[in-house]
Amino acid sequence: MRGPTKHHELPLTANTAGPPSGHLRADTHGPHAVHDTRDDHAVHSHGQHAGHSTAMFKDRFWLALALSVPVVYFSPMFGDLLGYMPPEFPGSAWIPPVLGTVIFLYGGQPFLRGGLNELSARRPGMMLLIGMAISVAFIASWVTTLGIGGFDLDFWWELALLVAIMLLGHWIEMRALGSAQGALDALAALLPDEAERITDAGTETVSVSLLRAGDLVLVRSGARMPADGTVTDGQAEFDESMTTGESKTVLRSPGDTVVAGTVATDNTVRVRVTAVGDDTALAGIQRLVAEAQASSTRAQALADRAAAFLFYFAAGAGVITFIAWTLLGSVPEAVTRTVTVLVIACPHALGLAIPLVIAISTEQAARAGVLIKNRMALERMRTVGVVLFDKTGTLTKGEPEVQDIAAAGGVGREELLALAAAVEADSEHPVARAIVRAARNQGIPVPQATDFRSMTGRGVSASVDGRTVQVGGPALLRELMATEPPGLAAATGAWMERGAAVLHVLADGKVLGAISLEDAIRPESLQAVAALQDRGIKVAMITGDARQVAQAVADKLHIDEVFAEVLPADKDKKVSELQSRGFKVAMVGDGVNDSPALARAEVGIAIGAGTDVAMESAGVVLAGNDPRAVLSMVDLSRASYRKMWQNLVWATGYNIISVPLAAGVLAFAGVMLSPAAGAVLMSVSTIVVALNAQLLRRVKLNPAQVR
Numbered sequence: 001m002r003g004p005t006k007h008h009e010l011p012l013t014a015n016t017a018g019p020p021s022g023h024l025r026a027d028t029h030g031p032h033a034v035h036d037t038r039d040d041h042a043v044h045s046h047g048q049h050a051g052h053s054t055a056m057f058k059d060r061f062w063l064a065l066a067l068s069v070p071v072v073y074f075s076p077m078f079g080d081l082l083g084y085m086p087p088e089f090p091g092s093a094w095i096p097p098v099l100g101t102v103i104f105l106y107g108g109q110p111f112l113r114g115g116l117n118e119l120s121a122r123r124p125g126m127m128l129l130i131g132m133a134i135s136v137a138f139i140a141s142w143v144t145t146l147g148i149g150g151f152d153l154d155f156w157w158e159l160a161l162l163v164a165i166m167l168l169g170h171w172i173e174m175r176a177l178g179s180a181q182g183a184l185d186a187l188a189a190l191l192p193d194e195a196e197r198i199t200d201a202g203t204e205t206v207s208v209s210l211l212r213a214g215d216l217v218l219v220r221s222g223a224r225m226p227a228d229g230t231v232t233d234g235q236a237e238f239d240e241s242m243t244t245g246e247s248k249t250v251l252r253s254p255g256d257t258v259v260a261g262t263v264a265t266d267n268t269v270r271v272r273v274t275a276v277g278d279d280t281a282l283a284g285i286q287r288l289v290a291e292a293q294a295s296s297t298r299a300q301a302l303a304d305r306a307a308a309f310l311f312y313f314a315a316g317a318g319v320i321t322f323i324a325w326t327l328l329g330s331v332p333e334a335v336t337r338t339v340t341v342l343v344i345a346c347p348h349a350l351g352l353a354i355p356l357v358i359a360i361s362t363e364q365a366a367r368a369g370v371l372i373k374n375r376m377a378l379e380r381m382r383t384v385g386v387v388l389f390d391k392t393g394t395l396t397k398g399e400p401e402v403q404d405i406a407a408a409g410g411v412g413r414e415e416l417l418a419l420a421a422a423v424e425a426d427s428e429h430p431v432a433r434a435i436v437r438a439a440r441n442q443g444i445p446v447p448q449a450t451d452f453r454s455m456t457g458r459g460v461s462a463s464v465d466g467r468t469v470q471v472g473g474p475a476l477l478r479e480l481m482a483t484e485p486p487g488l489a490a491a492t493g494a495w496m497e498r499g500a501a502v503l504h505v506l507a508d509g510k511v512l513g514a515i516s517l518e519d520a521i522r523p524e525s526l527q528a529v530a531a532l533q534d535r536g537i538k539v540a541m542i543t544g545d546a547r548q549v550a551q552a553v554a555d556k557l558h559i560d561e562v563f564a565e566v567l568p569a570d571k572d573k574k575v576s577e578l579q580s581r582g583f584k585v586a587m588v589g590d591g592v593n594d595s596p597a598l599a600r601a602e603v604g605i606a607i608g609a610g611t612d613v614a615m616e617s618a619g620v621v622l623a624g625n626d627p628r629a630v631l632s633m634v635d636l637s638r639a640s641y642r643k644m645w646q647n648l649v650w651a652t653g654y655n656i657i658s659v660p661l662a663a664g665v666l667a668f669a670g671v672m673l674s675p676a677a678g679a680v681l682m683s684v685s686t687i688v689v690a691l692n693a694q695l696l697r698r699v700k701l702n703p704a705q706v707r
Helices: 035-042 054-073 076-082 092-107 109-120 126-145 156-176 182-189 281-295 302-327 331-344 348-367 375-383 391-395 413-424 430-441 474-480 486-497 525-534 547-557 568-580 592-600 612-617 629-663 675-698
Strands: 194-199 202-207 216-219 228-233 236-239 250-252 269-275 370-372 386-390 396-407 449-455 459-464 467-472 501-507 510-521 538-542 561-563 585-589 603-607 620-622
Touching: 054 092, 054 109, 054 156, 092 109, 092 126, 092 156, 109 126, 109 156, 126 156, 126 302, 126 331, 302 331, 302 629, 331 629, 348 370, 348 375, 348 629, 348 675, 370 629, 375 603, 375 629, 386 391, 386 568, 391 396, 391 510, 391 538, 391 547, 396 413, 396 430, 396 486, 413 430, 413 449, 413 459, 413 467, 413 501, 413 510, 430 501, 430 510, 449 467, 467 474, 474 501, 486 501, 486 510, 510 547, 525 538, 525 547, 525 629, 538 547, 538 568, 547 561, 568 585, 568 592, 585 592, 585 629, 592 603, 592 612, 603 629, 620 629, 629 675
Parallel strands: 386 538, 386 585, 538 561, 585 603, 603 620
Antiparallel strands: 194 202, 194 216, 216 269, 228 269, 236 250, 370 620, 396 510, 449 459, 459 467, 467 501, 501 510
16 A cells, blocks of 8 residues: 555645654543543433433333323313223222322422422523422312312323323434434544553553553554654554545554554554654644533523523512402412412423424434434524535545546557556545546546556556656656656646646657546535525535635635635534634544534534545534435424524413413403313323424425525
8 A cells, every 4th residue: 555645746735744752631521431431411401301311211201101001091180171980999099199109209209309499599491390280180189189178179180191201302402413422432443452651572462541652653554643743663544534535555664753643554663752642743633622512501402591481470470460369359269379370381292392302303304314413503503604514525525536537648548548447446545546446437448458567656667568667756756857848738737727736648758648637526525515595504614625726615615615625633623614604514524633623613514425534523414425405404403493593482372372261361351271171281282293393294305405
């Protein structure tokens, strides 16, 4: 394998070196210390779910649902509603209160604790509203069961269903939350556990944690770098895709910097360690991911804001109801009316309004090849003002492709390509594969080559039909003191101006022609860019490539703004720069170097063929490589947001209307909302919200039809 920058001297990217050691300093997280923080970000960052987990809500929901069936069936109030008489036998009357108590204490515990936390923080929300309703229903039901005061407030069935529905809603919601620490785990996995340290007595295998700056380590072919360092002996092709996002290997020789986590692909080298642990570039990226993700999880769900309003509304209505009916001289009626107000104010529909929309949206997106990992990404996508695409592997294929051929010296274009393909036929280098693929696609017969030889940093050579054929870049021409014919020089000059890589083909020392290679643009990219712009969204591109390479791609795709020659560590800063200009940013990328930017953006979108770290850092993952799938995300976000608001308006509007009726504001006209009728209306409201969310399934998400 050969490095494109030194072997063939291909200017496919201007940034082949990894970030210098110590450039990014991780002050809080070492690469092997991320697991202890998993719950802090994934769970505790969501205030109302503090200390809770998805599994906890799931387990409590299934138990509450199972216990709710007999509670509802044996409830006299529910039997009256449906016109049947619950069976009676010794102890049957105690089934609802006993099982209802278990549901309240076990299933309702997260809401009771969450409500107390919101109350102590003086920030009422969904948990306090639910906790208040189930507590009132629990106390009122026991008062009725024990025959105290002669009240008819049997809410056992409503309490059971309320807890079950709320647990279901929060289970769905927790499943939709993105895992903030998955990226950190993936980053930690890039480092080996052990390293071969070279000592005066030979080599010894030690834990990576024991390495110190100044140590000399042996990195064998196929092994990952255990720390940042400088090559002291040997040379090898390094896979640096985890930091640069580039699939092409890069030749590293004595004096060159290598980065922790990168892979020596073909040879063994000795490396002097310059940075370990928290001082490595990988740890710096890890720190940026953690900080960016922490800053992007503070947004509050729409339902929480609505719940805060409803809490004050219900509490105020309850107080006014009790005072008003007491002044009218009916304390029992005052208690009945107040309890009814507080119970029906609990947001059955509101608790499911957002989670149901998110769950259905997630399912629809998955069918379109879009994996939504973070619920807030779905909400934020509709507000995005600019989509920032990483160039390589996103808008382009991330691999070289033959773009043009210029022949000289009486040789035809097909013969020139055949000769180059013959020399490169046995190589697995990306450039070699591109040349062979071009010949195969054009149906050109490729002759057999012998005596293949690699000339590091210059090119390759082989014998073809009795001639010595060589393929390489400018260094090869200088070594052979060969010159381009004037006509050929004009063509190659134009290629270089637009940033293409140029390889010359020589036979017996004579230049026969040249081949240009460029990172191929995905055919879908032009459609994706145009469709985003049609929707009023600006499109920008970011890359480590040279300015002329980036501008050539941008011109072909009509991209609005280009960030070129950007170091891996600075992509995050470019996102912040766009945000400082007032844009909500969606970042689309596929490499580890993209992960801080993916996490910093309002919406991070990872190409599914990219690295695990990029996918973990993003809120959205595209299963394929089609950039038009971003359009599916935009359309789905806008449609789901409309459904969220419709559900919120319905759920909140129901409470605004039903609470006054339950309070008895129309009692003078003979209109009274009984506890049973209120419970039925709550169920109807929940059904309406669920059916409205189902309409999202009508949204068509087809990347091939983006316009």
